[in-house]
Amino acid sequence: MRRREFIRTVLFCCPAVLACSNGANIGRAQGPAASSIPRSDVMQPAELVKTLHVRDTYPPLLLQVGSHIFYAEAHIPGSVYAGAAAQPAGLHTFENMVSSSPKDKLIILYCGCCPWDRCPNVGPAYAKLHELGFTNVKVLYFAHNFGTDWVAKGYPIEKGE
Helix, strand or coil: CCHHHHHHHHHHHCHHHHHHHCCCCCCCCCCCCHHHCCHHHEECHHHHHHHHHCCCCCCCEEEECCCHHHHHHCECCCCEECCCCCCHHHHHHHHHHHCCCCCCCCEEEECCCCCHHHCCCHHHHHHHHHHCCCCCEEEECCCCCHHHHCHHHCCCCECCC
């Protein structure tokens, strides 16, 4: 799928984005909002791109905590789908995924389903990691969504599971 078609799909055709943009809460667990994440733990997309290009550093654990449909369409290379953190089952999957990771491992979370102030997934995932004792957690900031703030800027993507 071409970049423009992907963005159109994400912005206009996906019911999850439309529900999110309308503030709907369809079967979601209420959790902390993205705005509750301290600024010191928020990472800009350009900063992540630089981090991914440095070959001497120990790679972070990069987890997509939103919709599996979005992950399959396009995701950041090297990222792993960890479950939709706004859903109780997704948060459980997420918790199991990180359970064997060292508590000081750099973990970078991202979603990109919605504008930052409406994202239902990054807040609960961030809170869960801190509840579990993780100390080196960052959250990738998408002001608008993954299509606009990552794909349209020409940053690298992978497709598929």
